[in-house]
Amino acid sequence: MSQDLATTAEGIEQAVTAFVSKRVGADVPADQDLFESGLVSSLFAMELVVHLEQAFSVQILGDDLKRDNFRSVQAMTALVLRLNGAEQPADA
């Protein structure tokens, strides 16, 4: 449903920023450390995983699920871009 959003870094970053900002009720700069600033809990991080997978039709598996990949809007954008660019989702 978000094919158009999933194609460019700007599109992904905007969509992720919108989602996170809405959920934490504050503006979130793309490079802000969400864990350090206490904006994101482990629980919200789980929700982010599910949200990114649904919104961008990607699968986040194994070591890709590490916290660092969800630490900031930038990190999440990079993760989605990388997974989208991959020919085949790494299935292991």
Add this chain to the structure above:
Amino acid sequence: MAEQTSIVKCLVWDLDNTLWQGTLLEDGDVKLPDSVSELITELDSRGILQSVASKNDHDQAWKQLEALGVAEYFVLPRIGWGPKSDSVREIADELNFALDTIAFVDDQPAERAEVEFHLPEVRCYDAERLPEFAALPEFSPATVTVDSRRRRQMYQAGFLRKSAEAEFQGPSDDFLRSLELEMHIGRATEDELSRVEELTLRTSQMNATGVHYSISDLRTLLADPRHEVLVTMLTDRFGPHGAVGLQLLEKHAGVWNLKLLATSCRVVSFGAGSVILGWLADQAAHAGVHLVADFRRTERNRMMEIAYRLAGFTDEPCDCRAGLPAPAQEDIQRLHLLPAPCAPPPTMKLHTVSLQGA
């Protein structure tokens, strides 16, 4: 839209004499045929969501679905006394699915007619046709992916969040704090063992290995000084949730092996799994040992893997694994954590035993 047979995305079940045999409020006792239970799991694995539209006492009917072991398969159940066309429409709206992707099965011609009249796009089936369902093209998506197999879980995770926070504006942690959650983690007692056994059976979504431990297995481990059998209880300002988690830990000299972590899916939305893992990491850090967690991916425990990974567990090699006996099953992965002291969770009060020395 122009496909010959469009795939059904959600099947809505009637209960009495459709899903189960008997009328709950009259017979008291109803029976779930094996064929129906197999159909439910089969459709679930194909990524077809399932819901309920039943005229019944809500609490009693839901309890019955739980007792039959199938409650977790249903999203957005509508059990009450309103017209079924309303129920089906609400389910479709909540799911954001078009009505022509919804199917409805009921043994009563009048109920089917009512739904057909108000919602002509919905495909209605007589319960007598259930045996054919698995072979019907509309219930047979061409491809079944990892994604479709966990579709229900993804929806459920979303609903949990939505319903819990529907009334609450603000960050999720604030909402959780408003519940005044208190978690107790202690060594299992004899009395708790049966509840604990049930947890390993019923918590398929949140069971890290899918391995079932019987009461006698657990009793043996309880008596073994090397093992810790820990039970997690949760309460909030509305009352107790009871036993919601089981952890089985085997302590070795330089490493603790978390052989099982199971939590009730009722407490996923409270972040219970992450809190337990944080506490274990803290205990291990103070004991100066590594943590190794057994994990076996099943179709249904993905949220558990996410909890482990976010808690910092990785596939990275470490010599500490060599000191452990081989896992109970071959396909068990061992995730590793070099634990660091971990601050107590901001969302709940913790009352726990100390694992050091014992």
